Amino acid sequence: MPADTRVRIAPSxxxxxxxxxxxxxxxxxxxxxxxxxxxxxxxxxxDVARSSVAFEQDILDGLHWLGITWDEGPGVAGLEEAxxxxxxxxMQRLPDYAAAAAALLAMDRAYPCYCTxxxxxxxxxxxxxxxxxxxxxxxxxxxxxxxxxxxxxxxRRGALRFRVPEGVVxxxxxxxxxVEIDTSxxxxxxxxxxxxxxxxxxxxxxxxxxxxxxxxxxxxxxxVSNTPKHILLFDALGYPRPIFGHxxxxxxxxxxxxxxxxxxxxxxxxxxxxxxREALVNxxxxxxxxxxTEEEVFTLEELGERFDLAKVQKGGARFDRERLEWLxxxxxxxxxxxxxxxxxxxxxxxxxxxxxIGRLPAxxxxxxxxxxxxxxxxxxxxxxxxxxxxxxxxxxxxxxTIAPKRxxxxxxxxxLAAARDRMAAHDAVxxxxxxxxxxxxDLVESRGWKxxxxxxxxxxxxxxxxxxxxxxxxxxxxxxxxxxxxLDAAIAGLGTVVxxx
RNA sequence: GCCGCAUUCGUCUAGAGGCCCAGGACACCGCCCUCUCAAGGCGGAGACCACCGGUUCGAAUCCGGUAUGCGGUACCA
Numbered sequence: 278m279p280a281d282t283r284v285r286i287a288p289s290x291x292x293x294x295x296x297x298x299x300x301x302x303x304x305x306x307x308x309x310x311x312x313x314x315x316x317x318x319x320x321x322x323x324d325v326a327r328s329s330v331a332f333e334q335d336i337l338d339g340l341h342w343l344g345i346t347w348d349e350g351p352g353v354a355g356l357e358e359a360x361x362x363x364x365x366x367x368m369q370r371l372p373d374y375a376a377a378a379a380a381l382l383a384m385d386r387a388y389p390c391y392c393t394x395x396x397x398x399x400x401x402x403x404x405x406x407x408x409x410x411x412x413x414x415x416x417x418x419x420x421x422x423x424x425x426x427x428x429x430x431x432x433r434r435g436a437l438r439f440r441v442p443e444g445v446v447x448x449x450x451x452x453x454x455x456v457e458i459d460t461s462x463x464x465x466x467x468x469x470x471x472x473x474x475x476x477x478x479x480x481x482x483x484x485x486x487x488x489x490x491x492x493x494x495x496x497x498x499x500x501v502s503n504t505p506k507h508i509l510l511f512d513a514l515g516y517p518r519p520i521f522g523h524x525x526x527x528x529x530x531x532x533x534x535x536x537x538x539x540x541x542x543x544x545x546x547x548x549x550x551x552x553x554r555e556a557l558v559n560x561x562x563x564x565x566x567x568x569x570t571e572e573e574v575f576t577l578e579e580l581g582e583r584f585d586l587a588k589v590q591k592g593g594a595r596f597d598r599e600r601l602e603w604l605x606x607x608x609x610x611x612x613x614x615x616x617x618x619x620x621x622x623x624x625x626x627x628x629x630x631x632x633x634i635g636r637l638p639a640x641x642x643x644x645x646x647x648x649x650x651x652x653x654x655x656x657x658x659x660x661x662x663x664x665x666x667x668x669x670x671x672x673x674x675x676x677x678t679i680a681p682k683r684x685x686x687x688x689x690x691x692x693l694a695a696a697r698d699r700m701a702a703h704d705a706v707x708x709x710x711x712x713x714x715x716x717x718x719d720l721v722e723s724r725g726w727k728x729x730x731x732x733x734x735x736x737x738x739x740x741x742x743x744x745x746x747x748x749x750x751x752x753x754x755x756x757x758x759x760x761x762x763x764l765d766a767a768i769a770g771l772g773t774v775v776x777x778x
Numbered sequence: 779g780c781c782g783c784a785u786u787c788g789u790c791u792a793g794a795g796g797c798c799c800a801g802g803a804c805a806c807c808g809c810c811c812u813c814u815c816a817a818g819g820c821g822g823a824g825a826c827c828a829c830c831g832g833u834u835c836g837a838a839u840c841c842g843g844u845a846u847g848c849g850g851u852a853c854c855a
Contacts, residue, residue, distance in 0.1 A: 289855045324854055394853075401852095410780040411851060436853050453783070462781045464851060471853045478855050502782060502850040523783090530789085532847070560790095563803095567791055571802045590791080592784045593848065600790065600804045610817080652817040663815090714813090732813035744815035 282314025283492045286347075287482065289321045290332035294339035294544040296596075297497060297527050297535055300561040304524055304589075305495050306345045307562065310581030317489055318350035320366040321482070323475055339544040343554050344577050362489040367481050370488075374476040377484045377514060378437055378469065386513045387469060389435035390417040391428040413438065413465030437470035439480075439510065446505035451493070451522030452589045458505045467506060479506050487516040495522040495586070498593070499534070522586055525565045526593040540596055551624055551658030553612070556605035564594040574607050602655045610652055618644045620657055628661040634668040646754060649746035666740040667754055672763060674741045676770035681730040689734050690771040695720055696735055697764045708757045710749035738767035
C-alpha cells in the first residue's frame with residue numbers, strides 16, 4: 278500500500294489568486310477529501326522580484342473564502358504555521374536547497390555554469406536562425422577544475438546546471454495515462470540555482486515535494502513538459518517519485534489559455550461581482566470533471582464525496598460565464614434567509630457608499646424582501662439594480678415613460694388618479710398586497726381597462742421601471758406614504774389634463 | 779521550428795464495442811403560468827461523435843495516419 282495520500286497547492290505570490298490556481302487547489306482539495314488524505318499549502322516565493330505579501334494575503338484569503346482549507350501551511354494571513362514539515366514557504370527553506378544542490382554537485386549530476394546572459398542569448402538566436410530547437414549548448418558542461426577556477430575568478434559564482442541524461446522519461450499520469458518524453462527535448466542541461474544563489478522552481482518543487490512527503494502531484498497541463506525534469510531530479514536525488522496527474526486547462530472563451538487580457542482571471546473579481554463561493558466551487562469542479570450523472574448542483578462536501586480524478590477530462594475547458602451565473606442563481610435560491618441577508622449587506626453598503634442608493638436598508642428590511650427578490654437576482658450585487666428605488670428618495674420619472682402603449686397621457690392621468698383614490702382608502706394596517714389588489718381590479722373592470730395597463734402605469738410611476746418584483750408586494754415594500762407621494766408626483770407630471778368622466 | 783497533449787450540439791459535458799440514427803445542462807426559440815421582470819413547467823432547434831483508413835458480425839468507443847487546436851520550449855512559476 279502506498280504511504281498516506283498527501284497533495285498540495287503551491288501558489289506563487291506574484292499576482293492575485295487566479296481562477297486557474299483556485300481550480301487546481303480545489304481539485305487537490307477534493308482529491309484529499311475523497312481519499313482521506315492531507316492537503317498542504319506551500320508558498321513558492323523564490324521569485325523575489327515579483328513576489329509580495331499583498332499577493333500572499335489575497336491568495337490565502339481567496340482560498341479560505343472559497344472554503345478550500347489546508348491541513349498544513351505557512352503562517353500568514355493571521356494563521357499559525359501548521360504542520361510537521363514547516364516551514365511552508367520556500368524562501369525559508371533555502372538550506373534544504375543548498376544541501377540538495379551540494380549533493381548533486383558532489384555526484385557531478387550538476388555543474389557550475391558561467392555563461393553570461395549575452396552568450397546564452399546569442400546561442401538562442403543562432404539556434405533560432407538555424408531552425409533548431411533552443412537548448413543549452415553545454416559550454417560549461419565539461420570544464421576542468423582549472424577552467425572553473427579561472428571563470429569563477431573575482432567571486433563569480435555561476436549558476437548551477439543539472440546534467441540531463443540521455444533516455445526516455447515516462448510516467449503513468451492519473452488523468453492522461455502513459456506519457457513518455459525523450460530527454461533530448463528538454464532543452465539541454467537546465468539551471469537549478471541562479472547565479473545569485475537562489476534556487477529555481479524546477480529544483481525547489483522537487484526538494485519540497487520530497488521533504489513534505491507529497492504523494493500525488495496534481496497540477497495544470499501546462500506542467501506536462503516540466504514533469505520529466507522533475508522526475509530526473511527525483512531520481513538523481515534518490516527520492517521516490519510521486520504520482521503525477523495533469524489537469525486540463527481553463528481556457529478563454531476563444532479557446533486559448535486563460536489570460537487576464539481576455540478574461541477575468543482574479544477570484545477577487547468574481548467575489549466583488551457577487552458570485553457565491555458555492556457557485557464558484559461548483560462551477561470550477563465541473564470545468565473538466567463530471568460525476569457522470571445528471572445532477573448539477575453540489576456543495577463542496579458533496580463534491581468531495583463524488584470526486585474522482587479518473588473522470589477528469591483530458592481536453593481544456595472554456596470558461597462560460599453564463600453557466601456560472603446560472604449556477605449562482607441556483608445557489609442564491611438555496612441559501613438560508615439569514616445567510617443570504619448577511620451576504621447581501623456588503624453589496625448594499627457599497628451601493629450606499631457609491632451613491633447608487635440613497636440609504637442603507639436594515640437587515641430586517643432586506644430579509645422581508647427576500648421572498649420577492651431572491652429568484653430575480655443572478656448575483657449578490659444585483660439587488661440595488663432590482664429594487665434600488667426603495668432606497669432612493671427622489672425618484673426621477675420621465676412622465677413620457679408612464680403611459681402604457683394603449684393609453685394616452687389623459688387616460689393615464691385619469692387612471693392613476695382613480696387608482697390613487699382607491700389606494701388612499703387603505704390605512705397603514707390594511708396596506709397589504711392582498712388588500713390593495715382587489716379594489717384596483719374592480720376599478721379596471723368598471724372602466725373597461727386592461728389590468729396590465731393600469732398596473733404598468735402604477736409600476737412606472739412609483740418605481741421608475743418597467744420591470745420590478747410583483748407590483749403589490751413592491752408597493753407594500755415602498756410603503757403607503759411614498760406610494761401615494763410618487764403617484765401624486767406622476768399625476769402632476771402628466772399635466773393639467775382634465776380628467777374625463 | 780521542435781516536443782507533447784487534445785479533438786462528442788455555440789459552450790460545459792454523459793458515453794469506457796451492441797442499451798446511441800448519441801443523453802443532460804447553460805445559452806437560444808416557442809408554449810404554459812402571469813400585472814412587468816424573473817423563477818418554474820412543457821416543447822423545439824442544435825453533434826454526418828474533426829477527417830481518412832483499418833480491426834470487428836458490429837465503433838463515438840480499439841489501432842494507424844492526416845488536419846486543426848492548445849500547451850511547452852527562461853538564471854518565471
